[in-house]
Amino acid sequence: MFSLSGKVAVVTGGGSGIGKAISVLFGKQGATVHILELNASAGESSVSEIIEAGGQAQVHACDVSNQAQVSEVINSIGKVDVLVNNAGIAHVGSLENCDADAFERVYNVNVKGVYNTLYAVVPVMKANGGGVILNMASIASSIGLPDRFAYSMSKGAVLTMTLSVAKDYIKNNIRCNCISPARVHTPFVDGFIAKNYPGREEEMFEKLSATQPIGRMAKPEEVAALALYLCSDEASFITGTDYPIDGGFIRLNN
Numbered sequence: 001m002f003s004l005s006g007k008v009a010v011v012t013g014g015g016s017g018i019g020k021a022i023s024v025l026f027g028k029q030g031a032t033v034h035i036l037e038l039n040a041s042a043g044e045s046s047v048s049e050i051i052e053a054g055g056q057a058q059v060h061a062c063d064v065s066n067q068a069q070v071s072e073v074i075n076s077i078g079k080v081d082v083l084v085n086n087a088g089i090a091h092v093g094s095l096e097n098c099d100a101d102a103f104e105r106v107y108n109v110n111v112k113g114v115y116n117t118l119y120a121v122v123p124v125m126k127a128n129g130g131g132v133i134l135n136m137a138s139i140a141s142s143i144g145l146p147d148r149f150a151y152s153m154s155k156g157a158v159l160t161m162t163l164s165v166a167k168d169y170i171k172n173n174i175r176c177n178c179i180s181p182a183r184v185h186t187p188f189v190d191g192f193i194a195k196n197y198p199g200r201e202e203e204m205f206e207k208l209s210a211t212q213p214i215g216r217m218a219k220p221e222e223v224a225a226l227a228l229y230l231c232s233d234e235a236s237f238i239t240g241t242d243y244p245i246d247g248g249f250i251r252l253n254n
């Protein structure tokens with residue numbers, strides 16, 4: 001079960017955190033993994049891990065917010081069976097703490113970056129007779145989180161792009177779903193804690209861990225396991241759905 005043997009998988013932001021865990025697991029399950037990364041050396045280290053484990057992988061230096069770069073990379077890959085839109089950036093702040101530059105920065109990566117890869121990959125999948133797309137949304141896609149104005153805006157768009165693509169391309173044998181994690185312990189979380197709460201890192205880490213009723217953050221590998229299921233043939237009846245993976249955050253925080 002859950003074999004990706006013979007499949008070509010594209011993972012954006014596969015050099016760190018959740019994207020790295022997904023890339024490594026997909027490689028282990030037999031996919032040829034293409035990592036699109038802004039940080040090419042981080043992507044290279046994921047590739048080395050996959051190859052050392054006997055898999056096949058390649059990194060492509062690429063900024064997902066740049067449409068020309070994304071199109072060029074996807075055209076060079078040729079066939080894509082699985083696309084995981086994972087690259088994303090954080091922003092902490094309410095509306096009043098989000099100036100136009102910050103808003104645009106988050107929009108360009110988290111919204112336009114997803115659009116760019118979808119725009120490049122969907123025609124390739126159509127021509128190949130189908131494929132699977134998985135987008136990294138967030139609990140912020142569907143509930144109000146404090147101080148996450150721009151981030152929530154971007155992840156709401158990821159959820160609705162997922163539904164739109166799932167609807168329009170169901171006839172082309174393309175499945176499209178998204179995953180909504182609560183906090184996952186990755187450099188992304190460590191980075192925004194360090195940037196926004198200097199000197200209070202430990203306190204904030206504990207506080208953010210406790211907001212999951214399960215009492216901790218997720219591990220990237222736990223999110224990767226759900227990603228594998230949704231991208232495998234075993235999930236062939238699943239499309240147009242958002243999967244929370246949240247330690248009880250959405251339903252049990254009352």
Ligand SMILES: NC(=O)c1ccc[n+]([C@@H]2O[C@H](COP(=O)([O-])OP(=O)(O)OC[C@H]3O[C@@H](n4cnc5c(N)ncnc54)[C@H](O)[C@@H]3O)[C@@H](O)[C@H]2O)c1
Pocket residue numbers: 012013014015016017018019036037038039042062063064065086087088089109113136137138139180181182183184185186187188189
């Ligand atoms: N960590 C969490 O708590 C959490 C929770 C919910 C959703 N998410 C989402 O999961 C995804 C991955 O998060 P993570 O925690 O693994 O983050 P991370 O910061 O550990 O990794 C993100 C990777 O994306 C790459 N990246 C950033 N901008 C890019 C760009 N413009 N082009 C190409 N690559 C780029 C980075 O270089 C990095 O390697 C993001 O979309 C994030 O919003 C994370």
